[in-house]
Amino acid sequence: KQEVTQIPAALSVPEGENLVLNCSFTDSAIYNLQWFRQDPGKGLTSLLLIQSSQREQTSGRLNASLDKSSGRSTLYIAASQPGDSATYLCAVEGNAGNMLTFGGGTRLMVKP
Amino acid sequence: DVKVTQSSRYLVKRTGEKVFLECVQDMDHENMFWYRQDPGLGLRLIYFSYDVKMKEKGDIPEGYSVSREKKERFSLILESASTNQTSMYLCASSLGGTNTGELFFGEGSRLTVL
Numbered sequence: 001k002q003e004v005t006q007i008p009a010a011l012s013v014p015e016g017e018n019l020v021l022n023c024s025f026t027d028s029a030i031y032n033l034q035w036f037r038q039d040p041g042k043g044l045t046s047l048l049l050i051q052s053s054q055r056e057q058t059s060g061r062l063n064a065s066l067d068k069s070s071g072r073s074t075l076y077i078a079a080s081q082p083g084d085s086a087t088y089l090c091a092v093e094g095n096a097g098n099m100l101t102f103g104g105g106t107r108l109m110v111k112p
Numbered sequence: 113d114v115k116v117t118q119s120s121r122y123l124v125k126r127t128g129e130k131v132f133l134e135c136v137q138d139m140d141h142e143n144m145f146w147y148r149q150d151p152g153l154g155l156r157l158i159y160f161s162y163d164v165k166m167k168e169k170g171d172i173p174e175g176y177s178v179s180r181e182k183k184e185r186f187s188l189i190l191e192s193a194s195t196n197q198t199s200m201y202l203c204a205s206s207l208g209g210t211n212t213g214e215l216f217f218g219e220g221s222r223l224t225v226l
Contacts, residue, residue, distance in 0.1 A: 031211050032211070036215075036217075041220070041222070042219055042220060043217035043220045044204075044217040046214050046215060046217075049213075049214045089154075093211060099157065099170070099212075100215070102154050102155040103154070104152075104154050105154070
């Protein structure tokens with residue numbers, strides 16, 4: 001059974017820092033991997049989706065990479081801002097389809 | 113932009129009541145999902161549907177049922193609510209096909225069962 005782990009569970013950084021969030025998964029037979037953002041008490045917002053054949057995806061200050069062989073993905077946030085404070089979750093979809101496995105999330109606080 | 117709307121943001125119900133959680137999406141998506149989110153347990157899939165009148169069990173279907181009579185609407189039903197069903201419920205949709213693809217979530221419905 002696929003397991004997805006995000007370490008650290010919480011992270012606090014000063015504004016302006018570049019930072020990396022980590023996501024690891026146990027089964028490399030994946031279809032895609034998604035990164036989401038969740039603000040307190042709200043739903044999830046899709047940030048980036050990486051297909052299994054891709055190595056990375058970029059959107060603005062965000063860059064997500066995927067290394068299937070090592071079971072890892074990273075989300076790089078450049079020049080962090082207080083508005084980036086949120087919980088970031090990764091989710092892996094297996095090749096069997098239609099079932100995502102979510103990580104526990106990393107709660108990010110960017111201090112002004 | 114895709115919009116997934118959950119009809120109730122906050123609900124308080126009593127043990128044994130029947131509870132309906134409604135979800136509507138406006139982008140003609142084939143797939144719709146219901147998750148619950150609990151501290152320390154993360155997101156867990158309750159049910160999903162890939163077509164009208166079709167449904168599939170997720171990881172934790174016990175105590176829940178679903179209904180999808182129209183493509184845009186997916187309802188989660190708690191036949192007899194219990195305190196252990198107090199949770200944040202999240203509806204999501206995706207375009208369709210064999211795989212889930214990019215998921216779009218609603219704002220969530222926080223249910224408290226007393």
